[in-house]
Amino acid sequence: MQTEHFSTSNQKQPLVSFIVTSYNLPVDLLRMCLDSILSLSLRAAEREIILIDDGSKQSPLPQLDFYVNDIIYVRQANKGLSEARNTGIRVSSGQYIQFVDGDDMLIRHSYEHCLDIVRYKRPDMMLFDYTSQTETPTVCDDATAVSGTTFMRTQNLRGTAWGYLFRRSVLGELRFTPGIYHEDEEFTPQLLLRCDSVVATTAKAYLYRKRDDSIVNATSIRHRLKRLNDFRSVIERLNKIADTLPTESRLALQRRVHQLAMDYIYNVILLTQSRHYLDRQLKALHTMGLYPLPRRNYTKKYVWFRRLANTEAGLSMLMRAIPLMKKER
16 A cells, blocks of 8 residues: 655745655664755755655654655555656656665765756756765866767766756656666666766765665575576666667667676676576677677776686686685775
């Protein structure tokens, strides 16, 4: 059953809808997250905070009395992060959307910088950096606005959906694929291709908390294999989409697909340490035209990894080195 609590105030369209997703989170983390949003310079009429409770065992609302007039609370049956965000999109009315995981926070002084750019330059997307530290630099660099296609052709991309503010109107019918891991990696490049103006800043505006009990850190074989299978499916779908696009957009998305294929090979080795499983996945990538890794000079990392991954000796070296590199970290 879905329950919704709406603020009673009748306001004009907010500047930003903050879509906060939560599932069985400690209430103190949720409070810190909400406080970080409420501390921003946005007036009540300029913000919309939508808290999506994705079927937590107990609703946190009774412990959030202080915030009840500042949030829209939606409780739904547990459907996963994709569906929670999709619900938030459906409920939202702001000019811009910001996704926030309920156990994370916005960093005030850096996020204010992003809001200033949104207010005065009105880009379709505002990309920013993240950190796991509470103390962050106050000085940052901002890039000149470019199209999403140009950005993807020339820059590396972090797929995380909480790493940017974006104009709601560019979404169209684009939504997160339900029930999968790596949903951000599928969503973000498609969203970027829809943007005419993208501004990137080095401002560390998002505080990311890495929790041992988060779904990202699940270590069971079942979870690891599902993550890998979903990752490969995302790559396959993006690869098919790229084939349907005009030349510039196709090349931009192909760059992302090629780098995801590199990341996929790395993760297969890291999570399974099985040469037999790796060989099966390389055959699947080959069927998609993605292995051997395409000869492109995207980054030094890509060039280095491609040279190793495309040879038998190199694969053997990666099988030995990647698990050791992870342990050393």
